[in-house]
Amino acid sequence: MTNLDELERIAKKYAELKKSGNDAELARLASSIVDFVSLPTFSFPLKEGASSNNGTTTYVYVDNVTFPALYDFFGELLHSKVPLEVRDGKFGPGEIIISNGDKSQADAHLGLCVKELQELVHAKKSHF
Numbered sequence: 001m002t003n004l005d006e007l008e009r010i011a012k013k014y015a016e017l018k019k020s021g022n023d024a025e026l027a028r029l030a031s032s033i034v035d036f037v038s039l040p041t042f043s044f045p046l047k048e049g050a051s052s053n054n055g056t057t058t059y060v061y062v063d064n065v066t067f068p069a070l071y072d073f074f075g076e077l078l079h080s081k082v083p084l085e086v087r088d089g090k091f092g093p094g095e096i097i098i099s100n101g102d103k104s105q106a107d108a109h110l111g112l113c114v115k116e117l118q119e120l121v122h123a124k125k126s127h128f
Helices: 003-018 023-038 068-078 103-123
Strands: 051-053 056-060 084-086 089-091 095-098
Touching (some): 003 023, 023 103, 056 103
Antiparallel strands (some): 089 095
């Protein structure tokens, strides 16, 4: 189990609680997700060997897991549709696509995109 598996579990609970209107618990869950994503050590569990094709590089999550509830949470938080577009990257529940076909450059761009996503998520912390 990865840390993103735990975030996915929390995001699912958040989505379920939205229907009940328990604002205090919703704020607690949202805050815990934002806090974790804001950590300097945060990273996505990506498989080795991303594939490059037609000017893009695609990264998939370890064990081909998906994180639909987490990305729905991110989309709601950032008022954006999934996949989330950050710089030249698209973050989706099953993969991350970087608009650069050169693997080494795409790796560098991925790092910048993840950092910016963290900053965007962290900026919403005051909303809880």
